[in-house]
Amino acid sequence: MTVIFDLDDTLYAEMEFVRSAYREIARKHGRELLGPMLDAPSPREAFDSTGLPIGELLPIYRNHFPDIRLPWQSLYTLASLKNRGHRLGIITDGRSLTQRNKIRALGLERFMEEELIFISEEVGCDKISGWSFERVMELCGEGERYMYVGDNPMKDFVPGNRLGWETVCLINGAKGENLFSQDFSLVAKENRPKCCVDSLTQLLGFDSLKKL
Ligand SMILES: [Mg+2]
Incomplete structure (x- = not known):
């Protein structure tokens, strides 16, 4: 078959991929961002919690090599x-x-x-x-x-x-x-x-x- x-x-x-992206964002933009992202109820709210422009975060999310x-x-x-x-x-x-x-x-x-x-x-x-x-x-x-x-x-x-x-x-x-x-x-x-x-x-x- x-x-x-x-x-x-x-x-x-897939949430493992999402969390991998959060870790990559925290490595690039500050470790203090990780906790609030992990606590957020959705990826959209996690991104918002960083206060960074989405145009900065989406390429990291999409292009990073994931730790999964x-x-x-x-x-x-x-x-x-x-x-x-x-x-x-x-x-x-x-x-x-x-x-x-x-x-x-x-x-x-x-x-x-x-x-x-x-x-x-x-x-x-x-x-x-x-x-x-x-x-x-x-x-x-x-x-x-x-x-x-x-x-x-x-x-x-x-x-x-x-x-x-x-x-x-x-x-x-x-x-x-x-x-x-x-x-x-x-x-x-x-x-x-x-x-x-x-x-x-x-x-x-x-x-x-x-x-x-
Ligand atoms: Mg599927």
């Missing part, structure tokens, strides 16, 4: 799926430099095939357009089966469902700090994931992901 993952709040908790690690559940799941012979990749929305830095910091290149990593800014299409999903199917072929694993009910499962992929939602992957709501009540039935897991390691028990 070809298993494609979302990045933020699926393979790691792959959670063991992701590491174990990716290593096991790769060992079983499945093809792995990423489809993520975001800026090229920001997402590439995250991928490198998390050490994801050793699990993913480079040609199966799609970042919206690089390909010029958002996830929801389905372009990257169709490209994956061109690359891996018609006889292959496909799965997308994500966290955001508003967009992550729309293209996969349309194209006949298995779609899986990781629930509460960021342990109460998910940046996007996981309220399914507003999501049309055809856009909901086909199943939900509360740890990525549960994928290893799926019949479709047993050894090839």
Whole structure:
């Protein structure tokens, strides 16, 4: 099977990236800024708490090389799926430099095939357009089966469902700090994931992901 993952709040908790940016801002502009940023209820309020212009902070947030690690559940799941012979990749929305830095910091290149990593800014299409999903199917072929694993009910499962992929939602992957709501009540039935897991390691028990 070809298993494609979302990045933020699926393979790691995006708030870890946000806190890494706060530390970088504090290193550059003063250590006293760190506490109030960490205590702020949202990134926007954290930035406001510094009193610095947003034009100064956003480039640090977007371009710094993050101090983040792959959670063991992701590491174990990716290593096991790769060992079983499945093809792995990423489809993520975001800026090229920001997402590439995250991928490198998390050490994801050793699990993913480079040609199966799609970042919206690089390909010029958002996830929801389905372009990257169709490209994956061109690359891996018609006889292959496909799965997308994500966290955001508003967009992550729309293209996969349309194209006949298995779609899986990781629930509460960021342990109460998910940046996007996981309220399914507003999501049309055809856009909901086909199943939900509360740890990525549960994928290893799926019949479709047993050894090839
Ligand atoms: Mg996500």
